Amino acid sequence: MEEIRKKRTGVLLIQLGTPDSPKLSDVKVYLKEFLNDPRVIDYPAFKRNLLVNGIIIPFRVKNSTKIYQELWDLSGGTSPLLTYSESKKKLLQERFKDEDVTVHLAMRYRNPSMDIVLEEMRRQNYDKIIILPLFPQYASASGGTAIEKAINIIRKWWVIPEISTVVDFYDHKDYIDAVVERTKEFDIKSYDRILFSYHGxxxxxxxxVYDDGLCEDQPCETELNNKNRFCYKAQCYATTRAIADKLGLTEDDYTVAFQSRLNKKWLTPFSDKVVEDWAKEGAKRILAFSPAFVADCLETIVEIGVEYHEDFQKLGGEIVQLVPSTNDHPRFIDCLEDLVRNRM
Incomplete structure (x- = not known):
């Protein structure tokens, strides 16, 4: 009797990216690749090129390099995003050690390069490839661009295997539980303000996202429906409600805000302004979540953990305490395993 061949699956975890080092030359290369992506800065090519290569890079790269150096210094001389992403890959692979599943990791920008990693996967001749961007909430500038690049590379292959894609997991039970578990490291009742800060x-x-109307026309702060299903703002609020429910918080107990803006035409309220206003109101202790990030990085460790904390203290506050990202917490690996198994 002919033996039935076991089907082989390749899993591609995709993170945003990180400079290869905190040197100015590496930061410049990273920012140029990142900011020239039309899904990140969605201007016409000429306008985007002028803005990024003529203004942002020349005038901001030195300051960005200082911040990345600070991040490296605070993280033992390495990129925490890369370190935690590699740990995720290893731990997820262990969940499939006795199965025909191989986990790969690539960055949308810089290294490990998606071009090189997907070429390795092509040579493995998998029956199926699962594309899993590590962004809980969908946004064209994160999960969208990661999926687009992966598909653009794969579509050039002569043999295209079965493809399955994870678009988001903003409300996945294990992801929510991983965030909640991180909170147990702190006495939540000892903080007089709770901030859920998402990338802007x-x-x-x-x-x-909408064929007609604007985001502000939708009830994104209070519900997720068929129309705003893929709205980043609506998913952020949905994630927050799920976490708050697990923690026993009411809507009056927390504030949702957005960080890392480039100008005023970004999602509001702005996290730094919320922190500033709370300090002026006499708040002393802030507990800050960053659920959009599943690996601690510049935006969490430096922007929230250092900059917001220092600014808050200057205005009379005592502490802005960052709740660590899910990183390689076992409950988050449970989430990734479940996402993969549901698509196998």
Whole structure:
């Protein structure tokens, strides 16, 4: 009797990316690749080139390099995003050690390069490839661009295997539980303000989700429906409600805000302004979540953990305490395993 061949699956975990080092030359290369992506800065090519290569890079690269150096210093001389992503890959692979599943890791920008990693996967001749961007909430500038690049590479192959894609997991039980487990490291009742800070997006990015009308016309702060299903803002609020429910928090107990803006036409309220206003109101202790990030990085460790904390203290506050990202917490690996198994 002919033996039935076992089907082989390749899993591609995709993170945003990181400079190869905190040297100015490496930071410059990273920022140029990142900011020239039309899904990140969705201007016409000429305008985007002028803005990025003529203004942002020349005037901001030195300051960005200082911040990345600070991140490296605070993280033992390495990129925490890369370190935690590699740990995720290893731990997820262990969950499939006795199965025909191989886990790979690539960055949308810089290294490990998606071109090189997918070429390795092509040579493995998998029956199926599962594309899993590590972004809980969908945004064109994160999960969208990661999926687009992977598909653009794969579509050039002569043999294209079965493809399955994870678009988001903003409400996955194990992801929510991983965030909640991280909170257990702190006495939540000892904080007088709770902040859920998500990475910001230009207003026009969420507006493009809708065929008619704007994001502000939708009840994104209170519900997720068929129309705003893929709206980043709506998913952020949905994630927050799920976490708050597990923690026994009411809507009056926390504030959702958005960080890392480039100008005023981004999602509001702005996290840094919320922290500033709370300090002026006499708040002393802030507990800050960053659920959009599943690996601690510049935006969590430096922007929230250092900059917001220092600014808060200057205005009379005592502490902005960052709740660590899910990183390689076992419950988050449970989430990744479940996402993969559901698509096998």
């Amino acid at each position: 997006l230009p207003d026009q990015h969420v507006d493009k």
